[in-house]
Amino acid sequence: MSASVQRAAPAPPMIDTSLPPIHIAITDTSKRYGAAGVLALDRVSLTVREGEFLSILGPSGCGKSTLLRCVAGLERPTGGEISVHGETVRRPPANMGVVFQRDVLLDWRSILDNMFLQTDFRGEKRSRYMARAHELLDLFGLKGFENAYPTQLSGGMRQRAAICRALLADPDLVLMDEPFGALDALTRDQMNLELQKIWASARRTILFVTHSIGEAVFLSDRVVVMSPRPGRIAMTLTIDLPRPRRMAIREMPEFAHYCAQIRTLFGEMGLLKDE
Template identity: 60%
Template sequence: MSKAAVSARNVRKQYTGGVLALQDISLDIAPGEFVSILGPSGCGKSTFLRCVAGLEESSSGELLVQNQPVQGPPDNIGMVFQRDALLEWRTVEKNVMLPIEFKKKKVAAYRDKMAGLLKLAGLSDFSRSFPGQLSGGMRQRAAICRALIDDPALLLMDEPFGALDALTRDQMNVELQRIWMEIGNTVLFVTHGIAEAVFLGDRVVVFSPRPGRIAEVLTIDLPRPRKLSVRETPEFGRYCTRIRELFEEMGLIDEGNH
């Protein structure tokens, strides 16, 4: 049996006050796999990501990262949030180096790694710029570099492009795919965008409304690297149609009045 990067068995999360966020989540994510978690707002997808990150404690069930029970933030993970959370008074390179400083590692030993990441993200010319001098997409690329600087085996992304305009979001989808294909780590990517989930994912895990359950898991059989034009193909359309059908069955989309 191959070792899963993330393994969840009957994971349940209930908050103080009685709100049940997650119910019976069972999922294995293979090393190097890109998994999109898709669902409506409030369905528990970000809660599940936070449980994997050790920022929330699941109420019951079993949750393993790299075959170790999650008890606080696991080693060797990186996280990217919807807001880039860059420190405005630090340059791009000093923002990227923050995790190294926090772990009290030698910054000098990571300079080559940082330069490589900035080159990969198209930010080599902006290493000494401050966040206020960057576009939204560039800021998010810097946040991704920061998450990758310490070679995390698992990258957790919580709607990282949700605040971007549509064109920049498309560009970031292509950029993220390219960086992931180059690095080859495991990615768990939360979104509420159907096309984004299908474009990026090896699999798309569809969550039901709260309490979040796994409604269906779709394997996305589309060759990589994927260009944005793949979204115009019948194959891509079939995946999106199936997800919309699931949302209709859940009462999230009403096509009858249009």
């Protein structure tokens, strides 16, 4: 079973031409805070292909959010290189949507106005995206809440609105930094199903940071497990489960086996003392 597991080794060069083109290339990327400070990322290499759903999984402090922020162009790596569509990331790439752990909705804007934040920044006409906005609101069950203010919505609805905001301009890359971490378990399951559906409908590349093993296995094509201090890739796991996945898949032995592999690794890292 360990045949599908590659430990601490970057994927071998792909020769198969049927694979989709490379979207994100992370090469030997390190990030150190301060001159002699903490090494948050230690020579991380990772390739993400177009349309892939990739989760970065790890305990807090493993640098998974740092890696995502480097890809988003919000932080500059101190070593190595990250490129998106072959272009080195020096500032936030165009055509990207980000969903943060907090929904970061602006209290003074209605849900619809919040969705239009980016187009407002760009000075674009809203009418161009109006149909898309209503389509997204409909899809995420926010129909009728266009003119509501964030404070009037529940946590789940707020995060749905934040996802709608990220998807409005139809980005080909969506970065999600523990987007469902603050939600209750049931809402979280529901959001996972909705996210899978929206991903399947347009096949965007999604980079998804989480600390939930089940969530990562359920959603992903590949799960990258990171170890803390310094942040390194400890394991890359290809999740070969049929799609669309239903919640019941979590009771299947294959699913349980993927989760067990990750848990075992966490145990070896000393993060999980199961006795």
